[in-house]
Amino acid sequence: MARTTGGRLPWARTVFWLYVATLMLPLLWMFGMSIRPNEDILGSFSLIPQRVTFENYQTFFGDPSWYSSYLNSIVYTSMNAVMSLVVALPAAYAFSRFRFAGDKHLFFWLLTNRMAPPAVFLLPFFQIYQAVGLFDTHLGVAVAHMLFNVPLAVWILEGFMSGIPREIDETAAVDGYSLPRFFVRIFLPLIRSAIGVTLFFCFMFSWVELLIARTITSVDAKPIAATMTRTVSAAGVDWGLLAAAGVLTIVPGAVVIWFVRNYIAKGFALGRV
Amino acid sequence: MTRPDPRRRANRAWLLVLPVVVSVAFTAVIPLMTVVNFSVQDVFSPTDRVFVGLDWFYEAVRRPENREAFVRTLLFSAQVLLVEIPLGVAIAVAMPRRGVWVSVALVLVALPLLIPWNVVGTIWQIFARPDIGLGGWTVANLLGVDYNYTLDSTDAWITILVMDVWHWTPLVALLAYAGLRSIPQPYFQAAQIDGASAWATFRHIQLPRLRGVLTIAILLRFMDSFMIYTEPFVVTGGGPGNATTFLSILLSKMAVGQFDVGPAGAFSLIYFLVVQILCYVFFTALTRSGR
Numbered sequence: 001m002a003r004t005t006g007g008r009l010p011w012a013r014t015v016f017w018l019y020v021a022t023l024m025l026p027l028l029w030m031f032g033m034s035i036r037p038n039e040d041i042l043g044s045f046s047l048i049p050q051r052v053t054f055e056n057y058q059t060f061f062g063d064p065s066w067y068s069s070y071l072n073s074i075v076y077t078s079m080n081a082v083m084s085l086v087v088a089l090p091a092a093y094a095f096s097r098f099r100f101a102g103d104k105h106l107f108f109w110l111l112t113n114r115m116a117p118p119a120v121f122l123l124p125f126f127q128i129y130q131a132v133g134l135f136d137t138h139l140g141v142a143v144a145h146m147l148f149n150v151p152l153a154v155w156i157l158e159g160f161m162s163g164i165p166r167e168i169d170e171t172a173a174v175d176g177y178s179l180p181r182f183f184v185r186i187f188l189p190l191i192r193s194a195i196g197v198t199l200f201f202c203f204m205f206s207w208v209e210l211l212i213a214r215t216i217t218s219v220d221a222k223p224i225a226a227t228m229t230r231t232v233s234a235a236g237v238d239w240g241l242l243a244a245a246g247v248l249t250i251v252p253g254a255v256v257i258w259f260v261r262n263y264i265a266k267g268f269a270l271g272r273v
Numbered sequence: 274m275t276r277p278d279p280r281r282r283a284n285r286a287w288l289l290v291l292p293v294v295v296s297v298a299f300t301a302v303i304p305l306m307t308v309v310n311f312s313v314q315d316v317f318s319p320t321d322r323v324f325v326g327l328d329w330f331y332e333a334v335r336r337p338e339n340r341e342a343f344v345r346t347l348l349f350s351a352q353v354l355l356v357e358i359p360l361g362v363a364i365a366v367a368m369p370r371r372g373v374w375v376s377v378a379l380v381l382v383a384l385p386l387l388i389p390w391n392v393v394g395t396i397w398q399i400f401a402r403p404d405i406g407l408g409g410w411t412v413a414n415l416l417g418v419d420y421n422y423t424l425d426s427t428d429a430w431i432t433i434l435v436m437d438v439w440h441w442t443p444l445v446a447l448l449a450y451a452g453l454r455s456i457p458q459p460y461f462q463a464a465q466i467d468g469a470s471a472w473a474t475f476r477h478i479q480l481p482r483l484r485g486v487l488t489i490a491i492l493l494r495f496m497d498s499f500m501i502y503t504e505p506f507v508v509t510g511g512g513p514g515n516a517t518t519f520l521s522i523l524l525s526k527m528a529v530g531q532f533d534v535g536p537a538g539a540f541s542l543i544y545f546l547v548v549q550i551l552c553y554v555f556f557t558a559l560t561r562s563g564r
Contacts (some may be wrong), residue, residue: 012367019364020381023439026400027384029407033399045410087296090289098286107288108553111492113301115548116502119525121542124307147300150293159485208389210503225389225523226363246392253387254380261379264447 033243037267056244079142084149092157160194196263311538329539361445392508426516452486488559
């Protein structure tokens with residue numbers, strides 16, 4: 001029966017779960033560190049924690065500079081995902097439905113912006129965001145992250161929209177739907193899964209980015225990942241606290257992926273690239 | 274097979290594209306112009322700068338460090354693609370397709386993607402330590418290999434590569450999995466009736482259907498591995514020596530560390546151009562091959 005379920009070999013299942021177990025090892029190790037006192041982490045190697053403590057998590061939630069930067073990250077990441085989606089939707093529709101002057105070049109040009117090495121943009125970003133008053137604001141980081149998320153969103157959505165038959169547009173037009181009304185009432189529900197996937201990828205790439213977010217913030221919109229680089233003190237690195245913060249940075253992403261898990265499979269399934 | 278382009282001709286569509294153009298202009302074009310501005314000047318202070326023409330570009334091409342970092346990064350990207358693409362496809366093929374375990378599998382596989390990059394670096398910095406990290410300890414003590422990523426160049430390189438494979442193969446696997454799910458069941462039933470082997474089924478039914486998602490995967494992995502910065506910076510800081518000084522690390526040392534914005538600007542423009550050309554080649558090759 002193995003082949004009828006999509007060409008899977010009999011031992012594929014075992015190999016797959018072994019892979020997942022390997023994938024989890026570094027994460028479990030970090031979790032293990034987060035519930036140990038620092039002396040035990042650095043003292044000697046032990047597979048199972050000798051003493052279990054939740055002190056590191058208490059420190060995290062007891063210190064505003066930790067938990068507020070955690071909230072900062074969630075706020076600008078969510079803003080970015082929504083903004084990228086709203087901007088990308090009409091553009092992706094245009095690329096998938098119309099031919100217009102320079103469309104091919106524009107499409108590739110959009111993609112090239114994803115290839116810009118962030119290290120290059122740090123200095124100009126710092127200057128520009130300070131000049132226009134977006135420095136150290138959530139909106140500023142959300143806008144800055146559109147640099148790599150908008151091209152990606154257009155790319156994903158365009159591929160998916162091209163898989164939706166054009167007859168639907170034409171039928172709606174005959175039925176007297178205007179373009180905006182058709183888009184919101186009929187088209188958007190059809191591409192639900194693509195929207196889910198796009199939101200997931202925008203959230204993911206914005207959440208994990210540090211370099212740009214750190215450069216254009218100082219206090220009010222400081223990302224959690226930047227706060228984590230500060231754990232080095234005179235007493236050395238606070239590995240336990242760092243690990244606890246690391247564990248907590250995985251939580252929002254895990255929640256998001258749980259919600260879009262059914263869309264992931266469908267989101268890229270249709271359409272061309 | 275060539276099909277006539279079914280899209281209507283309408284230049285009004287530009288209006289729909291306008292928001293994207295504006296947002297990208299603000300986030301990418303203006304900063305890029307600033308970099309172009311830096312690249313042709315020698316900046317001594319904000320008020321004291323001299324136009325130097327293309328001098329920085331010549332210097333960027335000639336500097337041995339730049340060339341070495343370039344070759345190193347290219348080699349790294351090639352290794353990343355060679356390992357991650359086949360591995361990701363294999364994982365996608367082996368992934369469960371139905372039942373309650375699908376959700377669990379998807380979430381667990383996606384987890385490494387959702388960790389901030391410096392945290393990924395931190396995880397591996399400690400995990401790979403031979404004295405207190407599980408990974409390093411296993412290699413050094415159980416396998417008896419003389420392993421220390423902070424002292425040995427090869428060890429550092431392998432550590433960064435393994436970290437990247439751990440971190441990013443899930444992306445390839447998720448994309449490939451989505452592609453596999455789009456194949457209608459009758460294809461497999463037909464293959465079974467014809468008595469096709471598992472390999473033949475994969476080669477002639479599954480792989481051709483993956484072209485689209487693999488184009489995305491290859492381009493994304495190439496772009497991102499070629500620009501890799503945060504993870505190796507946290508784990509090795511570019512060392513030992515220059516063993517893991519990739520282009521972005523070298524660039525930010527020049528621009529932020531030494532404040533050589535002119536040479537850094539010129540070098541980064543060359544770097545940007547090279548990435549674009551390589552991506553264009555990939556993009557054209559991959560989208561043409563299936564038409």
